[in-house]
Each structure stands twice: as structure tokens, then as C-alpha cells.
Amino acid sequence: MSASETQILNAAVKRRIRNGVLGLASLALAFYFGFIALLVYRSH
Amino acid sequence: MAQTLSSGIAHHDDHHDQPDTGIKRWLFATNHKDIGTMYLVFSLIMFFIGGAMAMVIRAELFQPGLQLVDPVLFNQLTTNHALIMIFGAVMPAFVGLANWMIPMQIGAPDMALPRMNNFSFWILPFAFTLLLSTFFVPGGAAAGGWTLYPPLSLQTGDSFPMLIFAIHMMGISSIMGAINVIVTIMNMRAPGMNLLKMPLFAWSWLITAYLLIAVMPVLAGAVTMLLTDHFFKTSFFNPAGGGDPVMFEHIFWFFGHPEVYIMILPAFGIISEVLPTFSRKPLFGATSMIYAIASIAFLSFIVWGHHMFADGMPLAAQLFYMMYTMLIAVPTGVKVFNWTATMWRGSLSFEPPMLFALAFLFLFTIGGFSGLMLAIVPADFQYNQTYFVVAHFHYVLVPGAIFGIMAGVYYWLPKWTGHMYNMTLAKTHFWLSAIFVNVLFFPQHFLGLAGMPRRIPDYAVQFTDWNMVSSIGGFAFGASQILFAIVIVQCIRGGRKATSAVWEGALPTGLEWTLSSPPPYHSFTIAPEIL
Numbered sequence: 001m002s003a004s005e006t007q008i009l010n011a012a013v014k015r016r017i018r019n020g021v022l023g024l025a026s027l028a029l030a031f032y033f034g035f036i037a038l039l040v041y042r043s044h
Numbered sequence: 045m046a047q048t049l050s051s052g053i054a055h056h057d058d059h060h061d062q063p064d065t066g067i068k069r070w071l072f073a074t075n076h077k078d079i080g081t082m083y084l085v086f087s088l089i090m091f092f093i094g095g096a097m098a099m100v101i102r103a104e105l106f107q108p109g110l111q112l113v114d115p116v117l118f119n120q121l122t123t124n125h126a127l128i129m130i131f132g133a134v135m136p137a138f139v140g141l142a143n144w145m146i147p148m149q150i151g152a153p154d155m156a157l158p159r160m161n162n163f164s165f166w167i168l169p170f171a172f173t174l175l176l177s178t179f180f181v182p183g184g185a186a187a188g189g190w191t192l193y194p195p196l197s198l199q200t201g202d203s204f205p206m207l208i209f210a211i212h213m214m215g216i217s218s219i220m221g222a223i224n225v226i227v228t229i230m231n232m233r234a235p236g237m238n239l240l241k242m243p244l245f246a247w248s249w250l251i252t253a254y255l256l257i258a259v260m261p262v263l264a265g266a267v268t269m270l271l272t273d274h275f276f277k278t279s280f281f282n283p284a285g286g287g288d289p290v291m292f293e294h295i296f297w298f299f300g301h302p303e304v305y306i307m308i309l310p311a312f313g314i315i316s317e318v319l320p321t322f323s324r325k326p327l328f329g330a331t332s333m334i335y336a337i338a339s340i341a342f343l344s345f346i347v348w349g350h351h352m353f354a355d356g357m358p359l360a361a362q363l364f365y366m367m368y369t370m371l372i373a374v375p376t377g378v379k380v381f382n383w384t385a386t387m388w389r390g391s392l393s394f395e396p397p398m399l400f401a402l403a404f405l406f407l408f409t410i411g412g413f414s415g416l417m418l419a420i421v422p423a424d425f426q427y428n429q430t431y432f433v434v435a436h437f438h439y440v441l442v443p444g445a446i447f448g449i450m451a452g453v454y455y456w457l458p459k460w461t462g463h464m465y466n467m468t469l470a471k472t473h474f475w476l477s478a479i480f481v482n483v484l485f486f487p488q489h490f491l492g493l494a495g496m497p498r499r500i501p502d503y504a505v506q507f508t509d510w511n512m513v514s515s516i517g518g519f520a521f522g523a524s525q526i527l528f529a530i531v532i533v534q535c536i537r538g539g540r541k542a543t544s545a546v547w548e549g550a551l552p553t554g555l556e557w558t559l560s561s562p563p564p565y566h567s568f569t570i571a572p573e574i575l
Contacts, residue, residue: 008156008232013231013232016227016230016231017156017157017227017231020156020223020226020227020230020231021157021160021223021227024222024223024226024227024257025219025223027257027258028219028223028257028260028261029261031257031258031259031261031262031265032261032262032264032265033265035261035262035265035266035295036265036268036269039265039269039280039291039295040280042291043279043280043287043288
């Protein structure tokens with residue numbers, strides 16, 4: 001990775017960013033698998 | 045907060061304030077400005093590739109009969125023109141603008157997740173190389189339309205899994221980009237910049253990012269199930285096995301309608317930045333503009349059925365979708381009237397960004413009005429699958445989304461490069477684009493009302509005249525875009541030095557104007573205080 005990468009050192013900000021990413025990624029995955037599950041259920 | 049941010053952000057190596065050199069700078073880029081540049085260059089290349097396909101389509105339609113391409117290739121071109129323009133040109137252009145501008149507007153040193161940002165971008169060249177390579181595999185590229193409706197899309201040849209994989213990669217890239225935008229805006233704003241002080245472009249992107257996270261997985265789920273229908277003998281959508289193709293349409297448009305707003309809301313944000321600058325007045329009703337964007341985004345989730353009136357649906361559903369579609373005109377009207385009120389008694393000047401913003405205001409509104417016509421159920425039965433629909437969505441997407449992008453590029457280009465561009469050439473680009481976009485698309489309303497169906501390479505002779513006019517407009521519009529590339533390249537290579545504020549009327553809503561032109565490679569390493 002770039003040697004001039006900006007890094008966030010503050011633990012609280014880092015934690016909020018990590019939690020935000022995990023939450024939003026979970027939401028996206030929930031939509032993906034949720035819709036597939038709904039359609040599998042409906043097609044039976 | 046001020047102390048937290050200023051002491052909490054550092055560079056990996058404080059001695060490296062300059063970018064890497066050569067290919068490493070771009071391959072391993074984590075700087076938001078570099079990644080923004082890559083997105084914008086990629087988008088411009090895709091714009092010309094998708095545009096070249098459009099030129100072939102318009103050349104074929106110049107006169108009735110089959111001249112240049114066979115019907116299968118024609119349908120492959122229309123399908124891939126749409127996929128490339130939507131996922132390769134418009135969306136990456138907005139992500140590029142977001143990468144460049146959001147950190148600079150909110151006083152952040154970079155995007156919150158720079159490495160994921162790199163990954164989001166570099167997925168795209170692979171996705172589109174895969175998509176374009178489908179033209180060269182047995183059976184050819186997908187030809188069933190960008191909507192991928194089964195059972196037609198299931199008849200695609202060997203390229204089918206390549207198409208689905210490419211769509212998955214585009215979706216993953218968009219979702220990662222959206223996550224990055226949200227966590228950046230929510231966590232890295234400068235101290236004192238509360239949400240209501242945030243520039244409208246950043247606001248429009250925050251809402252767009254939530255839309256992306258909600259709907260891209262739905263498209264991914266639908267195309268995954270198309271894949272299993274094609275290869276694993278499931279019958280979710282394939283009627284030959286008892287599946288329900290109309291269900292696919294519902295899922296597709298549950299993604300597809302918000303997708304339209306994903307392509308227009310960031311343009312709303314850009315116009316809301318440009319008009320106040322060149323009117324030398326603050327944006328009229330800024331808070332109501334935010335609520336209007338949020339309202340449009342919410343309504344976009346509950347109107348997908350208006351794409352499917354002709355499929356047949358219960359009367360109550362028709363009325364629901366019709367009325368809620370018309371309701372979108374209310375927040376959209378708030379925006380149009382607020383933009384007009386911003387200009388009212390302003391000290392207007394007509395530099396290229398303002399010209400594109402004004403054209404957006406008039407021409408996007410035409411696309412909005414024809415959308416209202418299509419929302420009327422009995423009228424839609426006549427317009428459905430005709431060139432009227434083609435005219436409608438091209439008015440929304442070309443003088444809407446693409447003029448919005450051009451307004452943004454002309455607005456911020458001096459900030460990015462540190463040089464003013466050739467105003468005469470840029471204005472020539474504007475006038476040619478504004479004139480010929482209408483020559484290209486307005487006659488398509490007449491063709492549609494006269495009954496010319498869309499997605500056909502041949503047509504009845506009574507449609508010839510307006511098709512010729514439309515094609516001439518298309519060739520001229522396409523050729524005039526070369527000027528856009530020339531203006532950008534000239535501006536990168538040199539020109540009159542741009543000041544920090546760039547435009548005389550630039551109002552300090554976004555922090556980008558407090559930075560030098562061009563901005564330092566690392567901006568806001570110490571967070572600014574907003575009073």
C-alpha cells in the first residue's frame with residue numbers, strides 16, 4: 001500500500017468507522033440473502 | 045472533537061507527502077484524489093465506448109431496412125450500451141466526484157477506508173473487460189435488454205455467466221463505495237460541521253449511498269437466481285419449469301427504480317452547488333432541498349410497479365403505483381422551484397458550469413414531465429415499449445445525469461488541476477451538446493407517440509424522417525463530446541492559474557474553496573474549525 005496513506009489513529013473514531021462498516025455490510029448481505037431466501041420460500 | 049481529529053489523524057509516513065511515482069501511484073492508490081481521478085478517467089472511457097455503440101445504433105436506424113448490423117448484434121449493442129452507460133459511465137463518474145469532493149467539502153483528510161476505496165475502483169476495469177469480452181464468445185453478448193428479463197435472458201449463450209459475474213462485481217464495487225461514503229461523512233466531518241451545515245453535494249451522496257446499499261444486493265440476488273435457473277435447473281423465474289418471470293420483473297424494478305435516483309440525486313447535489321455560485325446568492329431553501337432529496341429517495345422504493353403496468357396487475361395496485369409516482373413530482377417540484385428562486389434577482393453569470401446547470405434545469409424537467417405522462421396507467425398502455433419511453437429516460441439521463449456530471453467537472457476542474465480551462469471551447473461544447481441533445485431525443489417523443497416500438501433495428505417507412513433527424517442529432521452530439529475530452533486534457537496540461545476560490549461567486553458552503561488550487565496531496569491533515 002501507498003507509503004503516504006492517511007491513517008486514523010484515534011481509537012474512538014476508528015471504532016466508529018469499523019462498527020459503521022460492519023453494520024452497513026451486514027445490512028447489504030441481509031438484503032442479498034434475505035431476498036434469495038424469500039424467493040426460495042415463495043417458490044415452494 | 046477538534047483536538048481529537050487533529051491529533052488522531054496521521055500519515056503512515058510523514059516524510060512521504062508526495063505521491064508514489066509511475067504505475068505504483070495508481071495501482072496502490074489510497075489517496076482519495078488519485079482514486080477520484082481514476083474513477084473519472086474510467087468513466088470517460090466508458091462514456092466513449094458506450095457512446096460508440098449508440099452511434100452504431102443510430103446509424104442503423106438512420107433509414108429503414110437493415111444496413112450495418114444484423115438484428116442480433118443490434119440487440120446486443122442496445123443491451124450493452126445501457127449496461128455500460130449506467131454502470132460504467134454515470135455511476136463511476138459520480139463516485140469519482142464523491143471521492144474527489146466529499147473529503148474536501150467536509151474537511152476530512154481522506155475517505156475513511158482508503159484501501160477498500162482502492163479495491164472498489166480496481167474491480168471495475170475487470171468487470172467491464174469481462175462484460176465487453178462477451179461480444180467475442182460463442183453466442184455473442186447478452187441481447188435481451190439491460191433489464192435481463194427471463195426467459196429471454198436465459199437464452200444468452202456462453203457469455204451468460206460472464207455477464208452475471210460482471211454485474212456482481214459492479215454491485216460489490218458500488219456497495220463498497222457507498223459504505224465508504226457513509227462512514228466518511230458520519231465520522232470524519234470537521235469539528236463544527238454539523239449535518240445541516242454540510243454542502244448539498246455531500247448530502248445528496250449520503251442519501252444516494254443508502255439507496256445503493258439497499259438495492260444493489262437485491263439486483264445481485266436476482267441475477268444469482270437467474271444463474272441458478274440457467275445452470276442448476278432451478279425454476280425461480282423460468283416459466284418452462286413453472287417459474288414466475290413477472291416475479292423477476294418485480295425484483296428487478298425494486299432495484300431499478302431507486303437506481304434511476306442513484307443516477308440523478310448526486311446531479312441534484314451538483315446543481316445545488318453550481319447555481320448559488322453563479323447567481324451569487326445562497327441556495328434558496330437549503331434545508332427543504334435536503335428533505336426533498338430524502339423524500340424522493342423514500343418514494344423511489346414504493347413506485348417500482350409503474351414499470352410493469354402493461355404486465356397486468358390489480359386496479360388497486362395500478363392506482364397505488366400511479367399516485368405515488370405522481371407524488372414524486374412534489375419534492376422534485378420543490379427542488380426545481382428552489383433552484384429557480386436561487387437565481388431570482390441574483391447576479392447571474394454564464395460560465396460553462398452554469399450553462400450546463402441551466403440546461404439541466406430545463407431539460408431534466410422535460411424528462412420529468414414525460415415521466416408523469418408515463419405514470420398515468422391508461423396512457424402508459426399506449427406509450428409502453430415505444431420510443432416515447434426511450435425519449436423519456438434519455439432526457440432524464442443525458443441532459444439530467446450526464447449534464448449534471450459535466451456541470452460538476454467544469455465547476456471543480458480548475459480546483460483539481462490548478463488551471464482555468466479554455467472557456468470558449470467549453471462553451472462551444474455546451475452549446476453543441478445542448479442543441480444536439482434535443483435534436484437527438486426530442487423527435488423520439490413523436491416516434492413513440494406514432495407507435496414506433498423500441499429495441500428494433502428496422503421500422504416502418506413512416507418513421508423515417510424523425511429517425512433521420514434523431515440520428516443526425518446523435519452523430520453531432522457524439523462528435524461534440526470530443527471537445528469535452530480536449531478541454532479536460534488542455535486543462536490538465538496547463539492554462540491560466542486558478543485561484544483558491546476559483547469562481548468569483550464561490551460561497552463558503554464547502555471547505556474545498558479554502559484549499560489551494562490544486563489542493564495539496566494530503567489536505568486537512570489538521571481538521572479545520574467550522575464556526
